[in-house]
Amino acid sequence: MRRLTAILLVFGLACVSLSSMSFAAGEDWQNLFDGKTLNGWIQRGGKANYAVEDAMIVGTTVLKTPNSFLCTEKMYTDFVLELEFLVEPDMNSGIQIRSHSWKHYKNSTVHGYQVEIDPGTGPYKGDPKNLLANGQAAPETAPRSWSGGIYDESRRGWLSNLTKDPPARAAFKQNQWNHYRIEAIGDRMRTWVNGVPAADLKDDITSTGFIALQVHGSEQAGKKIKWRNIRIQDLTGKNRKDPLKALIVDGQNNHDWKSTTPVLKSLLEETGLFTVDVATSPAKKQPMDSFKPDFAKYDVIVANYTGDEWPKETQDGLVKYMSSGGGLVIFHAADNAFPKWKEWNEMIAVGGWGGRNEKSGPKIRYRDGKVVMDHSPGRGGSHGPQHDFQIITRDRHHAITAGLPEKWMHTKDELYSELRGPAKNVQVLATAYADPAQKGTGEHEPMLFTVRYGKGRVFHTALGHAAEQLRCIGFIVTFQRGTEWAATGQVTQIEVPEDFPTADKVSLRSTVSVDYNAIEEYDFGKSRRALAAIEEEIRNLRPSVFPQVEERLLKALELPKTTFAGKQFICRMLRRVGSAQSVPALSKLLADEKLSHMARFALQHMPAPEAGAALRKALPELEGSLKIGVIGSIGQRGDRPAVPELAKLVTAGNKEIARAAIGALGRIGGPQAANMLAGAKVPAELTNARDDAHLMCADSMLAEGQNGEAAAIYRKMISADNSTWVRIAAYKGFVQAEKDEAVPVVLTLLSDKDLDLQRAAGKFMTEMPGTAVTKALAEQLENLGADAQIVLLSALEARGDKTAAPIVAKAAASDNGPVRLAAIEALAVLGDAANVELLATASAAGDETGRGAMDSLNRLSGDGVAKALTAVAKSSAEPPVRVNAIQTLINRRETEAVPALFDLAKDRNVDVRQAAYKALGALSGQEELAKIVSTLLTADGDADRAAIERAMIATVTRLEKPDAAGVIAGLDKAGDDAKGHLLAVLPHLGGEKALGAVRSQLSSSEDSVQQAAIRALADWPDSTPLAQLLEIAKTSSDSTRHVLALRGYIKLLALPANRNAARSVELLVDAMNAAKRTDEKKAVLGALVKYPCEQALELAETSKKDAALSAEAELATKKIKEAMLSKSLKAKASRNSDYAHQALDGDQASRWDTGRAMKPGDWFELDLGVESTLKGLILDTTNSSNDYPRGYEVYVSFDGGSWGKPIATGKGTKPITEIKFAKPVQTRCVKIIQTGSSDSWNWSIHELTVDL
Incomplete structure (x- = not known):
């Protein structure tokens, strides 16, 4: 029984599987x-x-x-x-x-x-x-x-x-x-x-x-x-009623329904998915009893209606239709309709006007990346003046909006705002920002959304208004997609037109409904406006709509009254939309002297096989230029059934027809055409055309995988009897067909006397695949002449196959300079560590060969290159070779060579030592710094010590947080001849410990060490040593020390220290008092202009009394006064800094903004021009009301370089952010750092006001 049960179970499972997999059986x-x-x-x-x-x-x-x-x-x-x-x-x-x-x-x-x-x-x-x-x-x-x-x-x-x-x-x-x-x-x-x-x-x-x-x-x-x-x-379309049936309901509207309904109807019909009926209600305040559309007959209802209440029976019919799975599209002002009809408002989710208010339901808002229901009191429905506005796609996965840009511009339209209603079962697809500058709400308002009602589907678009707005490509695509989705729950219209609007550019159709009857009235000399509209529509049509447009065009083509100009236009349009349905009408025109060419152009590009048959049928019936034209179209189609007939024309006697037939056979290609051409005897003037066509046939055969047959043709065509260009084309095809078997043939070209063939051979060799080909090519290198060797070396380099490297390396020793250079350059790609010594030796040549060798050393790839370079550097080779090896280690950033560089730093040759010092500076890290110091302590000669100093400076400059300990320790051990070099490094390290080490050497008994210590203080990265430098300048009896200290003092005064201008001037007065020479006092006056204030002006005026300083003092006075009078505000920012001035221009319509959603760290900096006392700031972004800072910190500085701690922090909560300081502050520069974030809103400042 168990066995029987198992058998039955297996049989049952098999039946389930088979039944589940049997869908579409027989299809x-x-x-x-x-x-x-x-x-x-x-x-x-x-x-x-x-x-x-x-x-x-x-x-x-x-x-x-x-x-x-x-x-x-x-x-x-x-x-x-x-x-x-x-x-x-x-x-x-x-x-x-x-x-x-x-x-x-x-x-x-x-x-x-x-x-x-x-x-x-x-x-x-x-x-x-x-x-x-x-x-x-x-x-x-x-x-x-x-x-x-x-x-x-x-x-x-x-x-x-x-x-x-x-x-x-x-x-x-x-x-x-x-x-x-x-x-x-x-x-x-x-x-x-x-x-x-x-x-x-x-x-x-x-x-x-x-x-x-x-x-x-x-x-x-x-x-x-x-x-x-x-x-x-x-199975596409087999489960759908075809076409879908749509009903547009209109008749009353506060907008012009008489102009919009025809456009909506045309837009749906052009998709090829819909047939469209229109139900027009009685006029306003007329009896509505007879208005009873049979909604159940349709897949989707498009509401273009705002007016009187419908009869109860009609309302119930729509509710039943929607509850049972119908589709509804709400177009623009239709959401103004029926404010008291409960079910209607549930279907549309939100609507406007008609007395709607908070009792009608919430407003839909999109805030901080999510949909929010706003229950605040107020009316439902508003809009400002018509204007272009940006649509933001919020649901990029929904079938209606899939593939559309995240942001796109809609044309001048009413931006519906504050719509209210039940807002149940709603999915927001796209929003638009209602800019207060356009009398908007400052909110992102829903523009496109869907609603589920019972089993039904609703697509609601707030876009539209009048026929002009319906020209927007964005509206057209979303309306067509949305209507299909409402009808079926699916969207098959997935193409996104190339001219879809961008984030900053509106895109419009030239017209949204064109009159094809205008074609029959058109003639040359008349306005082409109607034809341009038709052409624009056809250019933007989806392929699914082609049959309907083709039918209209053919109807116009057959009309007796249609002019030659009109028929010519129709033929051009049929090139895009024509199908087999057009072939009979176009075939009739092939014998028409005026229209033949336009008709054949339409047939030529038509994929239908009937088009090819029509052209073949017309061929024997035509003569002269008409026949030549049809031959050309047959060739362009690649119509192989026409080959026998075309072959007869090649030898028929008429040279022009023969030339056309030869060209057509070449474009058609294939073995049959190739055989016809191979056996054709043509006049001498047609030989080139025949050869070209013969090669085209071979090319087509090669593309179809008939390599052997194609190769046979190419082999014949490479004969020396043919022209150079025919031979080059034939060789190219031969290489592609025979691959590595073609190597011997291509190599013979390198010895050809024709330079064009030699160059072509190089290109062919580059394109031939496989290591075996590389080996075969390389083995022939030494058997070729110099010019051929250069071509082959270039080809081997382009191939990039390293198996050729040993043979190429031999060529690098050639007696012929150009060959030697070509080989060296090829080794950059083909070589590896094994070629380092060869290239390093060649690099010392100093000529073009040497430069090429250095470049190849820099580009070498593979394991062990650094090791090989190090070996050359440490070898007994000539110094220039070793120096170049070390330089290459620098160029390649080979840090693994650092240990060897310390050995090379002790080399007997001065050039090698200097190169090693340079390399240590480029490649060392913190851990090597102490060892470089030790190298300095044992070095002989000022040149070596100076080079080691440069190496130390280069090292610490590259390090993110260098440690001064090694240099300080070395200073304690160093002799006087080394101390100056270590002191020169310490300013690049900075910090208290390094400064203490410098100060300890000020008391040295050695003059050179004292001077080096003062230079180090003068070069310090901040103003800490100011007092000590001033003291030295005032007290030192040694003129050199005095000059070094005073100059250093003035230089350090300019560094950021968050010091007010008056204090800086006090320090400059000290410098002036310490100055002993005129040039020193002039230096003080030169620095004075950086600190415009009353104290600076006083010092400059006083200095005029000194005749030696009067000119400089006069200039300083002028500059200080100009700065104090201008008080010009300047601004810069972390993003969009070029527009920062727009926050200071007094124009609310302009602004500075971050250009993307605000993020922590965004900053805006203000320079007042002179020091002022500030009580606070006001950031006004009323015209972009959501762009206030979500958080902020305010910093102040006298010099814009040293900021300290924030003097105010807080959060913005509304368009105007008032920042009040706890107490007035004296400053020149202000920085606001934005600390909050938003998924949607930029940080903007329309106007920044300083509270002085």
């Missing part, structure tokens, strides 16, 4: 992959390699590249997809379905549903936990194994994992071919893994998109996944 399967090429696929994302091998698509991982996707060019909505794949055990992959790559979404990142390929190796310790059949958690040692689950790539993450489905997790077969079946029908997606049901997901975010094969980004290169037997049943 035609289509192959997505032809087994030979990747035609119909396009790669997006990363740079993984996709190739065709043995009727399989093979994807191979590449390092340092993101996820890669091989995507179908075609989009699919409803389908059944089956395929097989073989994946390496430790590789992740997936199948994308209904996916997209839009330039406005994450920079074209592929995103959408992914059916996971998860081989499941290694333990799974993450969350959520896998569950066993008994409901217990699976052991952590078990793999994840979610193959067949559904993941939302680059959007929401996992949607349907397999944690609760042990049979599905067990269905995947390691190291075997696995079979997937994927069904996407409506909002339901199901998967099977080797016949076992896996995911079953309902999700309506995306209904249409491409299919893609993913190669996941990997930390290992060379991992492979293979796909085969990829086939699909395309």
Whole structure:
């Protein structure tokens, strides 16, 4: 009995599986992959390699590249997809379905549903936990194994994992071919893994998109996944009534419904998805009893109505229709309608006017990155003057807004604000900021949103107003998408037009409804305005609309009254929208002398096979230029059935027709055309044309994989009997066809007397793949002449294959200078550590060869280069060679050479030592600093000590936080000849300890050490040593020490110290009193102008009395007065600093802002020009009312360099931020640091007011 039960169970499961997989049985399967090429696929994302091998698509991982996707060019909505794949055990992959790559979404990142390929190796310790059949958690040692689950790539993450489905997790077969079946029908997606049901997901975010094969980004290169037997049943449209039926309701409106309804109707009809009826109500205050549209007949209702109440029966009919799953679109002022009809207000979520107020419900706000319901009291509905405004897409995943830019401009329109209502079941898709400068609310108001009512769907757009606003490309796309979504719950209109509005530019159609009847009235000399409108519409049409427009054009083409000019225009338009339906009408025109060319151009670009048949049929019936034109169109189409007829024309006697036929055969290509051309005897003047066409045939055969046949043609065409350019083209094709077998042939070109052929050979050799080719080419190098060697060396360098390096290295010793240089330059790419000695030796030449060798040393790659350079530097080679090796270590930043550099710093050769010191300065770190000090202490000669000083300074300057301890310790040990060099380093270190060490040497008995100590104080990085320098200047009897100290004192006074101007002048007075010479006093006056104040002016005026100083004192007086009188405010900022002045210009309409959402650390700095007493600041951003600082700190400084601690902190809460200081402060510079953050709002300052 148990066995029977098991059999029945297995049979039952099989029946379930078969029934679940039998959808679309009997439907035609289509192959997505032809087994030979990747035609119909396009790669997006990363740079993984996709190739065709043995009727399989093979994807191979590449390092340092993101996820890669091989995507179908075609989009699919409803389908059944089956395929097989073989994946390496430790590789992740997936199948994308209904996916997209839009330039406005994450920079074209592929995103959408992914059916996971998860081989499941290694333990799974993450969350959520896998569950066993008994409901217990699976052991952590078990793999994840979610193959067949559904993941939302680059959007929401996992949607349907397999944690609760042990049979599905067990269905995947390691190291075997696995079979997937994927069904996407409506909002339901199901998967099977080797016949076992896996995911079953309902999700309506995306209904249409491409299919893609993913190669996941990997930390290992060379991992492979293979796909085969990829086939699909395309069910798109088979579950939908076609077309959809829409009803526009109008008749009353406070806007011009008579102009907007025709446009709305046209916009829906142009999609090819809708037929549209219009229900027009009785006029205002007329009986409404007869107004009873049958809503149930339609897939969607578009409300363009604001007026009298509908009859109760009509209202109930709409409620029933929506509750049962109908679709409703609210267009602009329709949300003003029926303020007292409860169900209507629930359908539209929010509306305006009609007495709506807080009792009607809340307002919808978008604040700090989320939707907020505002229950504050007030009326419902307002708008300022019409103006262009920016739409911000808030839900970038919804089908209506998917792929649109995050921000885009809408044309001049009413920006509806303060709409109120129940606001239930609403999803905000996009908002617009109601700028107070436009009498707006200062809030982000909802512009596009959806509402769920019962089983029904509502799309509400507040955009619109009049026909002019309906020209906005943004309105058109969202209205068409939104109406389809309301009707079906899906959006298949996924194209985003190239002219979609940008964040700062409105984009309009030239017209939104065009009159095709205008074509029949048009003639040359008349206005083209109507035709331009038609052309603009056709240029922007989606392919789905082409049939309707084609029908209109053909109707006009057949009318007797349509002029030649009109018919010419129609033919041009049919080039874009024409199909097989146009072929009969266009065929009639091929014999028309005036219209033949326009008709054939339309047929030439038409993908329908009927177009090709029509051109072939016309060929024997035409003569002269008409025949030549049709021949050209046949060639452009690549129409291979026409080859026999064209071949007859090649030898028919008419040279111009023969020339056209030859050209057409070349463009058509293939073996048949090639054979015809090969056997054709043509006049001498047609020989070049025939040869060119013959090569084109070979090229097409090569592209189709017929390498042997193509190579045979190329081999014939490389004959010396042909022209150089024919031979070059033939050689190129021959190389591509024969690959490494072509090496001997290409090498012969290097010895050809024709320089053009030699150059071409170099290019061919660059493009030939494979290490075997590199080896074969390199082995011939020494057998060639000098010019040929140079060409080959350049080609080997471009190939980048290091296997050629030994042979190239031999050429670097050539007696021929240009050959030697070419080899040395090639080693930059091909060489490695083994070539260092050779290149270093060559670098000492001092000529072009030497410079090339240095460049190659700098560019060498591979392990051990630094070690080899160090060995050369330490060798017994000539000093210039060793010096260049050391310089290369610097250029390459080879820090591993530092230990050897200390040895080289003791070398007997002075040039080597100097190079080593320089390298130590460039490459050493903190840990080597003490050792450099020791090197200084043992060095002989001032030149060495000076070089070591430079090395120490270079080292400490590079370090983020250098430690002075090693230098201070060295100072204690150093002799007098070394102390000056150590003292010169200490200012670059700074700090109390270093300063103490400098001061300790001021009492040295050695004059040179004392002077070095004073120089160190004068070079100090802050003003700490000021008093000591002044004291030395005042008391020293030694003129040198006096001068050094006074100059240092004046220099340090200019450093930031947060000292007011009056105090700085006091210190300069001290300097003036200490000055003994005229030039010293002039230096004081030169520094005085930096501190404009009364005290500075007094010192300058007093100095005029000294005749030796009068000119400088007069100039200082003038500059100080100018600065005190101007008191000009200056500003700068962390972002958009060029616009900082707009916060000070007295114009509320202008502003400074951060240019993006405010973040902590943004700052704005104000320079008052002269010192002033401040009581506070006012930051006014009324015109951008949400852009106030969420937090702030205020700092002050006398010099704009030293800021200290904040004198005020706080938070902004409203458009005007008043900052009052605890007590008045004397300052010149003010810095405001913004400390808060916002997801949505910039920090702006329209006007900054200083409270003095």
